[in-house]
Amino acid sequence: MTSSPSLKDSPTKGPWRVALHSLSRNVSAMLSLCLLLVMTIACLLAPFYAHTIAHTDPFTSNVAGTLILNGQKVDIMQPNDNPLHLGLSPIGPTWQRTYFLGADSQGRDVAARLLYGGRNSLFISSCAALLCLVLATFIGIMAGFSGKIVDTILSQLMDIMWAVPIYLLAISLSVVTVSSGLHIGPFVIESNNLLIPIMIIALVYVPYASRPIRGRVITLRQSDFVMAAHCLGIPRWRIIVQDILPHITITLVVLAPLIMAMSLLAESALSFLSIGVQAPAASWGTIIQDGEGLIYTRPMVAIAPGLAIVLVVLALNTLGDALRDALDQRDTSHVETP
Amino acid sequence: MILTLFYRISQMLFVLFGVSVLVFAIFFATPGADPTARIAGRNAAPQTLEKVRKEYGFDRPLPVQYAIMMKKLFITQDLTSYADRGERVVPEIFRAAPITLSLVGGAALIWTVTSITMGFIAAIFKDTWIDRTLMSLGLIGISIPVFWLGEVVNLITQDRYHNTWLFSWVPGLGYIPFSEDPAGWFKALVFPWCVLAVLFIGIYSRILRADLVAIAREDFMRTARAKGLSPSRILLWHGLRMAMITFISLFGLDFAQLVGGGALLTEVVFGLPGVGRLTYQALSSMDLPLIMATVMYSAVFVVMASAVVDVLYLFLDPRVRESHKKL
Numbered sequence: 271m272t273s274s275p276s277l278k279d280s281p282t283k284g285p286w287r288v289a290l291h292s293l294s295r296n297v298s299a300m301l302s303l304c305l306l307l308v309m310t311i312a313c314l315l316a317p318f319y320a321h322t323i324a325h326t327d328p329f330t331s332n333v334a335g336t337l338i339l340n341g342q343k344v345d346i347m348q349p350n351d352n353p354l355h356l357g358l359s360p361i362g363p364t365w366q367r368t369y370f371l372g373a374d375s376q377g378r379d380v381a382a383r384l385l386y387g388g389r390n391s392l393f394i395s396s397c398a399a400l401l402c403l404v405l406a407t408f409i410g411i412m413a414g415f416s417g418k419i420v421d422t423i424l425s426q427l428m429d430i431m432w433a434v435p436i437y438l439l440a441i442s443l444s445v446v447t448v449s450s451g452l453h454i455g456p457f458v459i460e461s462n463n464l465l466i467p468i469m470i471i472a473l474v475y476v477p478y479a480s481r482p483i484r485g486r487v488i489t490l491r492q493s494d495f496v497m498a499a500h501c502l503g504i505p506r507w508r509i510i511v512q513d514i515l516p517h518i519t520i521t522l523v524v525l526a527p528l529i530m531a532m533s534l535l536a537e538s539a540l541s542f543l544s545i546g547v548q549a550p551a552a553s554w555g556t557i558i559q560d561g562e563g564l565i566y567t568r569p570m571v572a573i574a575p576g577l578a579i580v581l582v583v584l585a586l587n588t589l590g591d592a593l594r595d596a597l598d599q600r601d602t603s604h605v606e607t608p
Numbered sequence: 609m610i611l612t613l614f615y616r617i618s619q620m621l622f623v624l625f626g627v628s629v630l631v632f633a634i635f636f637a638t639p640g641a642d643p644t645a646r647i648a649g650r651n652a653a654p655q656t657l658e659k660v661r662k663e664y665g666f667d668r669p670l671p672v673q674y675a676i677m678m679k680k681l682f683i684t685q686d687l688t689s690y691a692d693r694g695e696r697v698v699p700e701i702f703r704a705a706p707i708t709l710s711l712v713g714g715a716a717l718i719w720t721v722t723s724i725t726m727g728f729i730a731a732i733f734k735d736t737w738i739d740r741t742l743m744s745l746g747l748i749g750i751s752i753p754v755f756w757l758g759e760v761v762n763l764i765t766q767d768r769y770h771n772t773w774l775f776s777w778v779p780g781l782g783y784i785p786f787s788e789d790p791a792g793w794f795k796a797l798v799f800p801w802c803v804l805a806v807l808f809i810g811i812y813s814r815i816l817r818a819d820l821v822a823i824a825r826e827d828f829m830r831t832a833r834a835k836g837l838s839p840s841r842i843l844l845w846h847g848l849r850m851a852m853i854t855f856i857s858l859f860g861l862d863f864a865q866l867v868g869g870g871a872l873l874t875e876v877v878f879g880l881p882g883v884g885r886l887t888y889q890a891l892s893s894m895d896l897p898l899i900m901a902t903v904m905y906s907a908v909f910v911v912m913a914s915a916v917v918d919v920l921y922l923f924l925d926p927r928v929r930e931s932h933k934k935l
Binding site: 426427429430431432433434435436437438439441442443445446531535538539542543545558561562565566569572573575576579580583584587588591 | 622623624626627630631634635747748750751752753755756757759760762763766767768865866868869870872873876887888891894899902903906907910911914
């Protein structure tokens, strides 16, 4: 997919423009980008959908409620059509404005919750990816640029984090914060604050992201222009800001969608285990969890958010692949342990 | 060689020590996460809190608590659960381990065979529709949340199509021990295996293809081609062997992570009482010693696996062997 600038072009295009050009010709990447945009906009319009189109409140239990369906008044909780299951089950997908995807076990509109949940899922995963990259850049530069001792300490630290399965680490961190929140000095972060899952997810992926960054920084440190800057007596922080940072932005841009994809999966897994986003707030993971109990009677409750996750993660992965091809970074984002 | 081995073992021990400190710190030293309050319950009376603190030893300094915990976990192995008083944690993990091992082992077999086949075929048909289709399938596999896939598979095999000839043989959710009923064991695990394998088929086939394509440009491949061997034969005998190096290093770590409880979501969805589900149950009851023990247990697996992988490297890649001789 890489296009080399043709010889006729003069002056030569910069690497970003070349990459952008080849990216814009990549159909699947553009489709993914469109999908992500549509999803984001749809989720941002969640309040509009809930109040204006569906006329439901997706956050309060509505077990005793009714809705008008084809001119008839229908209970939201209906007698079971499956003789094997006892009790009432929520109404299935109406495919109309209200309760488009049906109701969950508390009589709440699944479609509206899906949009609200998408807001949280997308917000958490993008913030987590951003925070993770910031931390990883900091650690990667520290480790790659500061020489032996700092590098050894940081790499060992990353190895230690690496030795715990990512999901177990995230779960452990969530368990201790989910009941009482986080107290850092005078600051208290409540357990229902979205900052907690954001910080946890960002933290667990730092080793993953910092490894390729460190590798890149080490290569850069030995390059001629950094050597030259050293010889000119330019202070280290200026070398880092002016010479190193611009060169690792490519690595960062390639990593960003991939990390966001992983963060989204991690967030949904944590929420599915009910240690991520806390009720009554929703995320795609919590809706799947709500739907787990209804899986045989009202499968749509669990299927719809899962499909949303698959689509977004697929789009992000496709975009990440396309970016890697366009920026030709295949080698640096798959750096293995030396 | 002995020096390398010694260095490796000491590094292993260091990482294990680090993990234990990290895990301990997460559970007992996170700001605001006081284990006393958790055991005594919310809004407990100050006297109760004081009593619990004394009884569980939370009033001692953290390093002492850490040492006691480690002693109970590794040396005397009599660490008891907070939720079920008196229930020992270590034997509980060893009871659950075979279940996780049969889940992960079967899945590993499936994903190894499938991903090697997929990656190899994609590399042979590089840049054709076959390649693109296989790699897109792999990408989809990476993008599916495993717990959701499990739910959907359950919906299909346990409910919607359970009464058709296709899925009527699928037993209900849960585990059937191999010693009791080997056929039942196999039937109960077929779908969990496949569901767990999907993600790894995606990852491995894509990495294998990329490796094979990169290796095809190497000098020794060109030499083999110049000798007159056919391209697919070269890719199979020379390329695949080189690609297996990355494959094995990834496989070792992933396998160890899964055996160590990384298969938690699959186990929860399919109701398999393995190590992961044990962790999950410990989560619901906030049973710190049990969670701590399972996380430590998985770290031991991961660290050992990475050491084994390093040794395998020496056998597989002559270049690594040479560089070790120079050390």
